[in-house]
Amino acid sequence: MTRIFSGVKPTGHLTLGNYLGAVRRWAATDQHRADALFCVVDLHALTVEHDPARVRRLSRQAATLLLAAGLDPALCTVFVQSHVDEHARLSYVLECTATDGELRRMIQYKEKSVRARAAGESVRLSLLTYPVLMAADILAYGTDEVPVGDDQTQHVELTRDLAVRFNQRYGHTFVVPKATRPAVAARVMDLQEPTSKMGKSHGATAGIVYLLDEPEVVRKKIMRAVTDSGREVEYDREEKPGVANLLDVLAACEDGNPEELAGVYESYGALKKDTAEAVVELLRPVRERHAELAADPGYVDQVLKEGAERARGMARPTVDAAYRAIGLLPAG
């Protein structure tokens, strides 16, 4: 059976970008067609300035939202990364496979480290090694497919390179995975800055729709989205990134095609109004289910405990095999 692994980082509240680019597909199709694991990757949240209490809170919230979005523990494994030691164990071995040059070339590292230095902050070493831990997340489970948004493609490419290199040097150990992307909305853009990705860790929130935003807030954010000069509703990501982004979001909500939808609208206002309503309706059941689940933290804890046990059992044989292959003496 196909093995699927993906994750979400608790560095902020989950956004519409996370949902359309990744989580919705995990719930709608991935968990039904494969042996799937979905992880709140809390270790990754420590790579930038963080508040310990907030990371803990956001980890629980992310796990609750994954369940609210429809992940079913009877169908898939939902767990928290730090509950399974195998991720960190494998990460070290993969650090001995990766080079500092290839990590320094990662786009997200370049962007985030430049931003941190410009703000006078130091750059944590773990920000550089982040993609290696991500590779460990994926390779520990013999993953075939990694359903992600566009921004993770380069990290999955690195994961493939590391798997191939390790296998060539030390003998076949890892499955070489591939990324899968959604047909539309693989990169949802910020509503106020449509040339930048909608990211949960950004400071300004007016351009970001959070999954737990109240309907009125969602409407306001979308109605105030920056659109482009001119009046024609056209799907042109280069020339009209704001309008194209709204068309992508609407198409994703309606399982439609953004180019065809462009022909339906005669004004930006009408497009915004329909997009706002479509997003409100898309998120309504997630918000409602989240409220129910948040009232029962014992249930979420139990799901995470069982998920971690299952995940551990799946990861251990592969990680043990990698330790043996690279030359470490078995513990007996």
Ligand code: TYM
């Ligand atoms: P993270 O937490 O930034 O995002 C979680 C998922 O949401 C997707 N995504 C988006 N898709 C479309 N438009 C957007 N604006 C948008 N923003 C985020 C991401 O592509 C991702 O699929 N490094 C990962 C977490 C991770 C991981 C892994 C993923 C750690 N280990 C192993 C897969 C497999 C990250 O930061 O995702």
